[in-house]
Every structure is written in C-alpha cells, then in structure tokens.
Amino acid sequence: MNAIDRWAWARLWLLGAVLAGCAAAPVAREEPPLPYSAAVAARFAAPRVSHDTPGLRAGREQFTTNEELQAWQRELLRRGGRDGTRIEGVDVGRSQRNEPLQALRFTRGDGRPAVLLIGQQHGDEPAGAEALMVVAEQLAGERLPGVLDRIDVVLLVRANPDGAAWGTRVAADGHDINRDHLLLRTPEAQALAALARRFNPVVVVDVHEHTVVGRYLEKFNAVQRNDLLLQYATTANYPAALREASERWFMQPLQQALAREGLTHEWYYTNPTTPGDLRLNMGGMQPDTGRNVHGLKQAVSLLLESRGVGIGRLHLQRRVHSHVVAVRSVLESAAANAPALVELQRSAGAEVGARACRGDVTVLAAATPMQRNVLMLDPQTGADKPVQVQWGSSLHPRVLRSRARPCGYWMAVDQLDAANKLRELGVRVWRLSADTQLQAEPWLERSRSESARPDVRGTIADAAPTMIAVQVDLAPTQPLDAPAGSWYVPLDQPLAHLVVAALEPDTPNSYFANRIVPALEAVMRVRTPPAVALSRP
Numbered sequence: 001m002n003a004i005d006r007w008a009w010a011r012l013w014l015l016g017a018v019l020a021g022c023a024a025a026p027v028a029r030e031e032p033p034l035p036y037s038a039a040v041a042a043r044f045a046a047p048r049v050s051h052d053t054p055g056l057r058a059g060r061e062q063f064t065t066n067e068e069l070q071a072w073q074r075e076l077l078r079r080g081g082r083d084g085t086r087i088e089g090v091d092v093g094r095s096q097r098n099e100p101l102q103a104l105r106f107t108r109g110d111g112r113p114a115v116l117l118i119g120q121q122h123g124d125e126p127a128g129a130e131a132l133m134v135v136a137e138q139l140a141g142e143r144l145p146g147v148l149d150r151i152d153v154v155l156l157v158r159a160n161p162d163g164a165a166w167g168t169r170v171a172a173d174g175h176d177i178n179r180d181h182l183l184l185r186t187p188e189a190q191a192l193a194a195l196a197r198r199f200n201p202v203v204v205v206d207v208h209e210h211t212v213v214g215r216y217l218e219k220f221n222a223v224q225r226n227d228l229l230l231q232y233a234t235t236a237n238y239p240a241a242l243r244e245a246s247e248r249w250f251m252q253p254l255q256q257a258l259a260r261e262g263l264t265h266e267w268y269y270t271n272p273t274t275p276g277d278l279r280l281n282m283g284g285m286q287p288d289t290g291r292n293v294h295g296l297k298q299a300v301s302l303l304l305e306s307r308g309v310g311i312g313r314l315h316l317q318r319r320v321h322s323h324v325v326a327v328r329s330v331l332e333s334a335a336a337n338a339p340a341l342v343e344l345q346r347s348a349g350a351e352v353g354a355r356a357c358r359g360d361v362t363v364l365a366a367a368t369p370m371q372r373n374v375l376m377l378d379p380q381t382g383a384d385k386p387v388q389v390q391w392g393s394s395l396h397p398r399v400l401r402s403r404a405r406p407c408g409y410w411m412a413v414d415q416l417d418a419a420n421k422l423r424e425l426g427v428r429v430w431r432l433s434a435d436t437q438l439q440a441e442p443w444l445e446r447s448r449s450e451s452a453r454p455d456v457r458g459t460i461a462d463a464a465p466t467m468i469a470v471q472v473d474l475a476p477t478q479p480l481d482a483p484a485g486s487w488y489v490p491l492d493q494p495l496a497h498l499v500v501a502a503l504e505p506d507t508p509n510s511y512f513a514n515r516i517v518p519a520l521e522a523v524m525r526v527r528t529p530p531a532v533a534l535s536r537p
Contacts, residue, residue: 035213035311036223039382043225044307047261047321053133055126056316063126063313064133066099066161072133073102073157081140084108085148090198092156092191096172099161101191105199106139107152113342115334116201116299117155117327118192118290121178121208123163123170127306127316128207131323132157135331144328150335154199159188176462178206179455181293182501182509183516184421185464192290196297197426202341203250203334204294204301207323209308213379215271219278222376222385227322228258229305231268231283233295234394236365237497239348245341246300250333257329263322266374268305269391273458280374281392284456285365287501288509296497297426298345298352302330349494356492357407357527363504364401367392367456392456401506403474406525409503410438410480411487415522418511419487422502427495430488430534440480440524443505446471453508467513472506472520477527488530 034041050056054072055064064072073089081087090103120129136155138144147153158164162172170176171186180189196204212224232246258265269280283303287293294301304326306319334341355361372391375384411418419429450466452459482488489499503523505512517523 034314036217036379037382040223040377040379041314043377043382044227044315044318046317049321050317051130051134051320051324053130055130056320061313063164064130066158066165069129069133069158069161070100073104076104076136076140079140081106082142085140085142087140090154090195092194093187095160095162095188096186097162097165099165101156101159101161101188103154103156103195104136105152105154106136106148108148112150112152113334113338114152114154114199114201115203115205115331116195116199117153118159118204118206119156120158120164121160121188121206121290122176123160123166123168125169125209125308126164127209127308127319128304128323129158129164130316131207131320131327134320134324135327138328144331147331147335150338151331152199153331154195154201156192156195159192170462174462175464176460178290179288179453179460179462181290182288182425182498183511183514184424190424193424193426196294197424201294201299202345203330204290204299205327205330206290206301206303207327208303208305209319210268210270210305211309212307212311214310215273216376217379219271219276220376220387221379222387223379224307225264225375225377225384226266227263227307227318228265228326229268230254230265231291231303231394233292233301234283234397235285235287235292235295236362236397236399237500238292238295239298239351241344241348242295242298242300245337245344246302249337250300250302250330253333254326254329257325258322261321261325263325267395268303269374270457272456278389279392280372280389281456282367282394285367285394285397286455286509287498293425293498296495296501298348298494300341352496353492353494355405356490356496357405359405360402361405361497361500362399362402363500364507365397365399367394368396368398369393370396403504406441406491406527407529408488408490408492408526409499410440410482410524410526411489411517412522413483413485413487415487415517418502418517418523421511421516422489422499425495425498427489427499428493428536430490431537432482432484432486432488432530432532433535434484434532436482436530436532438480438482438530439477439527441477441527442475442524443520444473444475445520446473453514465515467508468515469508469513470506470520474525480524482530488526488534490529
C-alpha cells in the first residue's frame with residue numbers, strides 16, 4: 001500500500017469513526033407538549049410509591065409489549081408464589097392475530113371463590129394492564145396478606161393484545177370487545193366467557209382508562225379531574241341484593257382507600273361523541289358490556305377507569321397507582337366477605353330462576369336524566385371548575401319496556417349458532433328428544449328499520465353491521481308443534497336474564513337485532529314447560 005493509499009484509507013477510517021461516534025452519541029429526546037397547562041399537570045403529582053413493570057421503566061417510550069408480557073408471565077410461572085401460593089397459567093385461546101390469551105390463577109387450594117381481574121379490553125388504555133402486572137407480583141410475593149387464604153384470583157392482564165400492539169381501542173377485526181359480551185363475535189370476548197364459565201367468579205373487576213381532554217376540552221373548556229371513575233353493574237334485572245353489596249362491601253371501602261392515597265374519584269361517566277351534545281352519561285345499561293353481562297351472572301361486577309386516553313404516558317405512575325390501590329381494596333373486600341359472596345351469588349341465582357313463568361321481566365331500560373354539578377379542571381389555571389350538566393343516571397333506571405315473564409323460549413332446529421352462544425355464556429340449553437306440542441307466543445312484527453347499535457357515547461364505533469330495529473307485539477298464546485331436535489331454553493335457571501336479553505327481539509343487543517337469529521319465527525316465548533324429555537347436547 002503506497003502513501004496515497006494509506007492516506008485515503010486513514011481518511012475513510014476517520015470518517016467512519018466520526019459517523020459511528022455520531023450514531024452512538026445520545027440524542028436528546030424531545031418531550032411531547034403537555035395537553036394542558038403546567039398548572040393542571042401540577043394537580044397530578046407522582047405517587048409516593050413507584051411501581052415497576054417493563055412499560056414503566058425510565059426512558060421508555062412504549063408500554064409493556066406483548067412479547068415482554070409473555071416473557072414476564074413465563075418468569076412468574078417459573079418462580080411461583082411464596083408461602084404455599086400456587087400460580088397456574090390458564091390458556092383460554094388466541095387473539096385474531098394469534099397472540100396467546102393466557103390468564104394467571106393464584107390459589108392456595110381448591111374450594112375458594114374466585115375474583116376475576118380483566119385488563120386492557122381497549123388497546124389504547126394501557127395503565128390497567130401495567131397495574132395488573134403489579135398486582136400479580138404482589139400476590140406472588142405475599143404482599144396482600146391473607147387475601148389468598150380466602151379467595152382465588154384469576155387475572156387476565158391484557159384481553160386485547162392486538163389492539164395494544166397497534167394502540168387502537170378495538171380488536172383486529174374492528175370490533176369493540178367490551179360491546180361483545182352478549183353476542184360473542186370475537187375470540188377475545190369468547191375467551192372471557194370461557195374464563196367466567198370455568199371459574200364462576202363472585203367478583204369481576206374490569207380496568208380501563210377514560211378520556212381526559214378531547215371532547216371535554218372542546219365542549220366544556222375543561223379537563224377531566226378525577227384519578228378514577230367507578231361504577232358497578234347497572235343493567236335491567238340486576239338483583240337488588242347485588243347492587244347493595246356492590247355499594248356497601250366494595251364501593252365504599254374503595255373510595256376510602258383512594259382518599260387515603262390522595263386520589264380523587266367520581267362515578268364513571270362519558271360524553272357523547274356528537275358535536276354540541278353536552279350531556280354526561282354514566283356507563284350504559286345495555287347487557288353487552290363485560291360489567292353488565294357479568295352482573296347478570298350474579299357477580300359483583302366493577303368498572304375502574306383511570307384518566308389516560310389522549311395523554312400518552314403522562315402521569316403514568318399515578319394512573320397505574322390508582323388502579324393498584326383500587327384493585328387491592330377490591331381483593332381485600334372480597335376476602336373479608338368471601339362466604340357471604342358465595343351465598344349471595346347462590347341465593348340471587350335461585351331467586352332469578354324461581355321467577356320463571358311468573359310476574360313481569362324488564363326487556364329494555366334506560367338511564368334517568370337529571371341535573372348534576374360535576375367538578376372538572378380549568379385548563380389554564382388548574383383550579384376546580386364546577387360544570388352543571390344534564391346527567392344520565394344509571395343508578396336510577398327507567399323501565400322502557402316490560403312483558404310477562406315466560407317459562408322459557410323455543411328455538412327452531414337450525415338455530416345452532418344462537419344455542420352455542422348461549423351455552424358459551426353458561427346458559428343451560430336443551431333439545432327436545434321427541435315431537436311435542438308447546439303453548440307458545442309468536443311475535444307479530446309492526447315495523448322494522450336498520451341503524452347502528454346505540455351506545456352511551458352515541459353509537460358503537462366498531463365494525464359491526466347495522467342492527468335491525470324491530471317493533472313487535474305478542475300474538476295470543478297458541479299451540480306450537482315443536483319437532484324433535486328443536487331447542488328449549490328454560491328461565492328456571494340463574495342466568496335467565498341473559499336469555500331474556502338475547503332472545504327478546506326488540507332491543508339493540510338481541511340475537512335477532514344483530515342477525516344471529518335470522519327470522520322472528522325462529523324463536524317463540526313458551527308459556528308452559530315442555531312435557532317431553534329434554535336432552536343436553
């Protein structure tokens with residue numbers, strides 16, 4: 001190599017070294033602008049404890065990934081629990097993009113009632129999943145003393161891994177999983193139904209996040225104030241004893257636990273997406289959300305929503321801490337009331353089943369409008385800002401439609417899809433073993449139209465097709481020649497009100513409205529139980 005070549009080589013080496021040095025040099029990461037003033041941000045100081053998950057570590061720009069979550073679960077299962085705590089992986093299916101849906105069960109022996117914790121049904125609401133990882137570590141490390149002596153805990157950290165990977169509310173096919181718990185169109189909702197069938201939880205906790213700025217800033221010139229929004233099941237036919245237990249055994253201790261940590265709370269509410277609509281509505285009364293469907297399975301069913309949608313990673317430790325404090329409170333309350341919860345679930349189910357053929361049943365209910373003052377925050381000063389709004393209260397339901405309660409429902413031979421969905425929900429469904437005659441009430445159609453399914457935010461913004469909005473009357477009771485192989489769904493069972501929600505056709509969530517049952521004549525109300533033998537396929 002001559003001198004010229006050596007000089008050329010040296011220059012190339014020097015240039016490469018400079019470029020490598022530039023590449024290796026740390027680049028100052030520009031912090032995203034605050035979505036509101038520093039005065040508002042100052043209202044949400046970091047908690048006194050700092051939680052640790054992959055997604056919470058310093059310097060992170062993304063939340064815990066699906067790969068990190070799976071690695072964490074494998075390591076937790078490998079380590080196991082302390083002091084006799086057994087941790088089991090429970091495989092319940094796969095997401096639409098083939099991500100595993102694996103729950104964790106924490107137990108110290110058989111025979112204990114279960115509490116089911118569900119995280120991140122909406123993929124763009126990550127704090128709940130991070131919080132459930134923290135709670136799982138605390139359960140494994142015996143940092144919830146005495147809880148596992150009285151209850152089992154079943155924990156699905158991330159119910160929508162596809163949405164989490166893409167930062168979207170909905171699942172891969174565009175469906176909102178948390179509006180699919182009666183129709184069961186998505187594998188993710190089917191997985192949650194399978195968990196409920198297997199463990200029959202006495203308490204279910206669904207953790208979410210709520211919008212902080214967005215339409216609240218646009219419509220009210222205000223920012224959401226509360227660390228956590230709370231609600232229990234509020235659907236038609238939810239037993240009064242379960243409502244009372246939700247309030248007294250769970251909601252009151254939970255509110256006290258948040259107050260001790262300096263965390264604020266309010267009833268859950270949302271605002272319609274329609275421009276100019278200034279109403280605030282509590283969580284809906286329709287039997288399609290996990291909160292309400294689990295309630296109709298005779299569980300205490302709680303919704304927890306931290307402030308998070310639309311603010312990225314801002315205040316993330318505080319958001320996670322809010323959920324951790326709340327979930328710990330719920331687990332402690334469940335443990336303290338474990339025998340009473342088992343008896344409450346049994347007695348409530350027995351009471352529902354005993355009503356078959358008698359009295360009326362609510363088919364459709366709605367929230368009651370009222371005026372209410374809600375505290376938000378001034379987006380500039382950060383001061384409390386009282387806002388008087390029209391408030392839709394799900395705690396004060398209005399009955400819009402009720403009918404005489406039948407003994408059960410007959411379904412035509414070809415209604416296998418409807419029968420299977422009911423069975424996935426845990427409903428007892430029978431087949432007639434021989435031809436028989438039933439006393440039935442056919443539907444008489446008065447009108448029909450098509451529309452999007454309604455929701456407390458306006459309409460359900462997912463990929464579901466339009467629903468059939470039908471108006472019906474009942475024909476007089478008449479004989480029905482029911483062939484062998486057709487279906488009978490009795491109402492003398494604990495999950496009778498899920499059957500009503502699915503098979504009364506003139507509601508937004510019914511199997512007819514959503515084209516699972518193709519024709520009104522495929523289902524009829526039955527006024528006397530069949531005399532023929534029944535078989536359970």
